[in-house]
Amino acid sequence: QVQVVESGGGVVQPGTSLRLSCEASGFSVTNYAMYWVRQAPGKGLEWLAVIPYDGSDEYYADSVKGRFTISRDTSRNTLYLQMNSLRTEDTALYYCAKGGGQAWWSPQDYWGQGTLVTVSS
Amino acid sequence: EIVLTQSPGTLSLSPGERATFSCRASQYVGSNYLAWYQQRPGQAPRLLIYAASARATGIPDRFSGSMSGTDFTLTISRLEPEDFAVYYCQQYGNSPLTFGGGTKVEIK
Numbered sequence: 001q002v003q004v005v006e007s008g009g010g011v012v013q014p015g016t017s018l019r020l021s022c023e024a025s026g027f028s029v030t031n032y033a034m035y036w037v038r039q040a041p042g043k044g045l046e047w048l049a050v051i052p053y054d055g056s057d058e059y060y061a062d063s064v065k066g067r068f069t070i071s072r073d074t075s076r077n078t079l080y081l082q083m084n085s086l087r088t089e090d091t092a093l094y095y096c097a098k099g100g101g102q103a104w105w106s107p108q109d110y111w112g113q114g115t116l117v118t119v120s121s
Numbered sequence: 122e123i124v125l126t127q128s129p130g131t132l133s134l135s136p137g138e139r140a141t142f143s144c145r146a147s148q149y150v151g152s153n154y155l156a157w158y159q160q161r162p163g164q165a166p167r168l169l170i171y172a173a174s175a176r177a178t179g180i181p182d183r184f185s186g187s188m189s190g191t192d193f194t195l196t197i198s199r200l201e202p203e204d205f206a207v208y209y210c211q212q213y214g215n216s217p218l219t220f221g222g223g224t225k226v227e228i229k
Contacts (some may be wrong), residue, residue, distance in 0.1 A: 037166075042163075044220060044221075044222050044223045045158075045160075045166060045209055045211075045220040045223075046220065047211070047217065047218040047219065047220065059216045060216050060217075060219070061218075062122075062217065087195075095165060095166070097217065100168070100171060104216070105151075105152075105213050105214050106155055106213065107154075107156040107168055107171035107172075107211070107213055108156075108158075108166075108168060108182070108213075109168045109171075109177060109178075111165040111166055111167070112165060113164075113165055114165060117215075
């Protein structure tokens with residue numbers, strides 16, 4: 001069955017880097033757009049980044065543009081989020097989600113349970 | 122950036138009642154690419170509705186979506202106990218993708 005499982009979260013200091021992983025099963029990341037969405041404690045959802053099925057482009061929210069990079073390893077069927085220059089306001093639960101289609105303009109139809117990132121000194 | 126404004130912030134209703142959620146976009150949402158998600162406490166979001174009115178796989182028919190111009194509506198015809206949750210709208214037709222602030226449905 002379709003599943004995405006995030007990992008890589010933890011407690012880090014401001015200004016440092018962290019890489020999140022999202023292992024996909026039951027489908028190929030080469031057939032669907034893939035997304036990262038986060039949720040700060042007690043807050044709403046914030047879309048961060050998307051990569052379409054063919055990896056031809058990437059789109060980012062202004063809040064993370066230039067600091068975060070979405071990528072994938074098709075041989076591992078895994079999505080990544082490289083997060084640099086982390087700030088305290090990046091503290092959140094980070095979700096990986098599968099798109100319902102190939103293009104970046106797809107709804108997110110399967111979500112993982114999230115991985116928690118805490119940025120604190 | 123398209124801003125989505127959800128109202129009300131909280132709905133207090135009883136099981137069996139009808140729930141209506143509003144999501145207003147600050148500008149036209151391309152191709153009606155508007156989705157609704159449900160998030161129960163401690164759980165990941167779940168896709169309910171996409172393209173403004175299409176139900177996602179496995180979603181009961183008590184959930185329905187509609188639109189009029191830049192106003193989108195999610196309706197739950199009769200609330201079940203498991204429907205008490207937070208509901209978010211999202212537009213995915215324009216970058217950056219944006220979510221509304223959410224509406225919480227609580228038991229009255």
